Amino acid sequence: MNKRKANVFENLKEDVYQANMPEKEKQKILKNIMNLRDKKINIMITGATGCGKSSTINALFDMEIAKVGVGVDPETMNITKYELDNLILWDSPGLGDGKEADNRHARNIIKKLQEKDFSGHALIDLVLVILDGSTRDLGTSYELINSVIIPNLGRDKENRILVAINQCDVAMKGRYWNKEENKPEPPLVKFLEEKVQSVRRRIKEGTGVDIEPIYYSAGWKEEGEKQNPYNLSKLLYFIIQHTPKEKRLVYVNNLSRDTSVWRYNDNKKDYVHLIKKSFAETVSEYATQGAQIGKSIGSVFGKTGETIGGAIGGVVGGVVGAFKSWFS
Template sequence: MQFDNPVNTKIFHTLVSQTHHDANQKTLATLPFFEEVREKVAACSDMDASYKSRIHQRIRDLSDQTLNLLVIGPKGAGKSATLKALFGEYDWQTEPPEEAQEVSRHQLNQMTIWQAQLPSEIESAPHQMNEVGALLSETTESGEPLIDRVIVVLDAASNNIDDCYLELCHTLIPMLGTMTENRLMILMNKSDKVARHIRGTSVNETMPLDAEIWLDCTAATLRYRLIHNVGVQTRPISYNALAGESPSGRPYNLQKLLASLLENLPEEKRLLLLNQPLTLGDEQWREHDDKKIYRQSMENLCFDGLHLGARDGDRFGGQLGAFLGKHGRALGNIVSDALQEKMGVTV
């Protein structure tokens, strides 16, 4: 079912174009990850001039891209908390209140984050539904959707998660039309509260196994209901953006969340996610479910994005880029070091 949107779908075009033009004027000064890589490549003695030139050109090509994300969900699910947990160094002081009834907008480094509530959560639902529909219908000059990914944030411990699922099926997914599957991500925040509900006050670990199983089952239920009812493939991710009720006093699964965002973004745009002012520190990124080595996944994606033709980092013996000779090894070390510095982690 295609959403019938009566609103002029170009209402965001002028604002976005001007913002991206202004951002492009200061690209070299505001892209810390690319700048870090560029400086390390320039200073590397294990790369010849032609290879350095290729990497520098690749960075320039990637720097010409822009990224647009829509973060949407019910009131109190933690949309703002999620953004702050990932991009905490950004100045969020101008952020509208959680109960804001309009689509709000934040401009970071060549990345625009649009934020909205699900229409059923607010009084002016028809107005905001039209506004969200207009935003999702907007296209770029090349005919591609303006919004690269729609990120739905749900409360994993909420009793109304079924209602949110139904609203996704009845309103948001029809707005996305024929390009839903490649543009939709579902996040389940506040997983620490699930652990408390299951274990009570006896929780003494970040995520006990029974709580993790419950979250996995809920995520799987959402996934297969979406496949069966609307034909959309997506894998919901459980996490908690803030320390909240976590016994460790740390967020949970943020590293998995960042790796999943990178993996699901368009290939030519994904590295823009790392050019943002990420929250720094081991305490922020340490706790996760250990189902994958998420830092390695991010390193592989970064390496593949910079060294065209590489896949999965071309690792050999655990060393990133080793299969590609001295240039690959050198770039692998640069990517690993730059990502570590970007996240502010020590290990």
């Protein structure tokens, strides 16, 4: 049986009920919490065959609770739908298995990108395009990005697409990957940084859209052996940054509880702290909107802070006090 940690929205409500504030303010905040709870995120995940979409999804999210289905439209039934509470993942088939199949998959992707939600907005909030870092032949991926996805994103294209280069550990046929420390050595870092810039430049030249690709490894498990992910926290941070702020709390309940997957990252930023901070900012800005708290927000949402930290806990140790400090 899958034992889940406390739901962040349940903790928000509990914190408000126990807070020392006027009943009118409590009801206002509780109404805001209900609005946040009802938000949904729709993410499409796509890429060429063999890029590692499934391993990325499994590493990022708690797939034990996922409900699996397919598109209700017969024309898009080959796009797999995973529902994790209000987080909905649309996993499109990989491209590169033949012209006829690729054309069919491209039509299905375009159809899904043009779909609207009940409010008339685009259904898909974010498209995560995964590239295979182990190959130099990215022609199929560029065709997917430049000719299929970006032309059908509508407005705000830069914030609705994220390009991530997976399998960075085998980008140079496994050379210069430090297995003991689970990180790239300087020659591989240089190679990967150049690859990032090359991808960025090719997309800019083809579409006029300036994006910021990242590289990572989703890790692997086979025959009793395991390699932990690398830069997965960075990938999650970028996903969150590309998500409308009022929808970000949806991730908290659905992240992988395997603490090892978040541990290994580059040292450019403290991604774990920034992830927690992003969640906390949503609570600060939206849960308390229109309410007069009259005290530190953190002093009200103590239990919620523990849950938010626990979502990616074990990476940097205890986080009970961290949530409060952001709102002092």
